[in-house]
Amino acid sequence: MTDVFLTGFPGFLGSAMVEVLLERHDEDATVTCLVQPKFRSEAEARVSDIDEDVDADAEARVELVEGDITDPELAVDDYDALVDGTDVVYHFAAIYDLTMDRAPGKAVNIDGSAHMAEFAAAADADRFHYVSSVVVAGDYDGRFSEDMLQEGQSFYNYYESTKHMAEVQVRERMDEVPTTIYRPGVAVGDSETGETQKYDGMYAFVEGLVDQGDNAVIPAPKGASEGEFNVVPRDYIVDAIGYLSGIEESEGKTYHLADPDPPTTTELVKILGDAAGKDRTFVVPYPKGIVKGLLESLKPESELLKSGGLEYQTWPASFDCSNAVADLEGSGIECPDFEDYAETLVDFYRENPDIGTEGMN
Structure with missing residues (x-):
């Protein structure tokens, strides 16, 4: 029997991961989810949804424990019992907000990750699965490999x-607990359904396109035709982590769960234009310094423009996915081409206009 402990439920990736874990492990395995009290009712509803979606007896096998990763002992009623009852740890919880305030960002993303690494070590876990991000590359100019981290780069936000x-903190404890690190690209909706929890980043392009007529004009900074815009659908991230976390070869490795052959920003916009049914999509280059001001003058009420995703239109980094590609070989799991699911994302956006720009922080 395997007892799994997971953070980030009922969030976008964490919810999908629970489904994968229930289906992968035998019926005696349990998944304990650390849930912020304010999301308790939503978490309970999500467990019920999982029960309907998969034949895995979720209501019996998923335990919800109220707590908070910003507390050194996770603000749970019995930390020692939780430690003793855990075999494997998955840490998804984080604030994903490019415009975040410093205090909550530090408390959740930095201190919270340190607390979870300590928890995994205290539990003598068989494995600590930590979800990082390709943004650790910062402004690195060139090919960023899966074994790189501290390369003298600066950060945009x-x-x-x-x-x-x-x-960095998680890596410092890898000699205490077997660890696997996953760095997803910029997550977008599910490639099969388009489902997403929030509209940010790339969705600013979608918003600009669907609000225009048959001929659309999208401004972008000079260099957008060279910079890669690396997005990945939710199902690829979750399926890849689900598979890689179950193989012995993944211990001690870092995986870029990114698109090995991503479009440039200009190519991505034109693909979205086709998906949105535009006759023509023009990407007009402007000096980088005035792009944001121009877009705000065209649509000042747009919350998407405030989400910070426009900073990556000329990102100088690209991502080597060799570990992920090699270890996923034969699994049937690979990152789909953006062109193959762009229309699904656009259709979901049109059908679900009330989704906002903020996730579950």
Whole structure:
């Protein structure tokens, strides 16, 4: 029997991961989810949904424990009992907000990750699965490999800094607990359904396109035709972690769960334009310094423009996915081409206009 402890439920990735874990492990295995009290009712509803979606007896095998990763002992009623009852740890919880305030960003992303690494070590866990991000590359110019981390790079925002500092801390404890690190690209909706929990980043392009007529104009900074815009659908991230976390070969490795052959920003916008049914999509280059001001003048009420995703249109880093590609070989899991699921994302956006720009923080 395997007792799994997971953070980040009922969030976008964590919820999907629970489904994968229930299906992968035998019926005696349990999944304990650390849930913030304010999300308790939503978590209970999500467990019921999982019960309907998969034949895994979720209501009997998923235990919800109220707590908070910002507390050294996770703010749970019995920390020692939780430690003793855990075999494997999955840490998904984080604030994903490119415009985050420093205090909560540090408390959740940096301190929270340190607390979870300590928890995994105290539990003598068989494995600590830690979800980082490709943004740890910061402004690195060139090919960023899966074994790179501290390369003298700077960071565009505090979110990037928190993810980098958190991964540094996790790596420092890898001699105490077997660890696997996953660095997803920019997560977008499910490639099959389009489902997402929030609209940010790439969705600013979608918003701009669907609000225009048959011929659409999207401004982008000079260099957008060279910079890669690396997005990955939720199902690829979850399926990849689900598979890789179950093989012995993944111990001690870092995986870039990114698109090995991503479009440039200009290519991505034009693919979205086709998906949105535009006759023509024009990507007009402007000096980087005035792009944001121009977009705000065109649509000042847009919350998407405040989400910070426009900073990555000329990102100088690209991502080597060799570990992920090699260890996923034969599993049937691979990152789909963006062109193959772009229309699904656009359709979901049109059908679900009330989803906002903020996730579960």
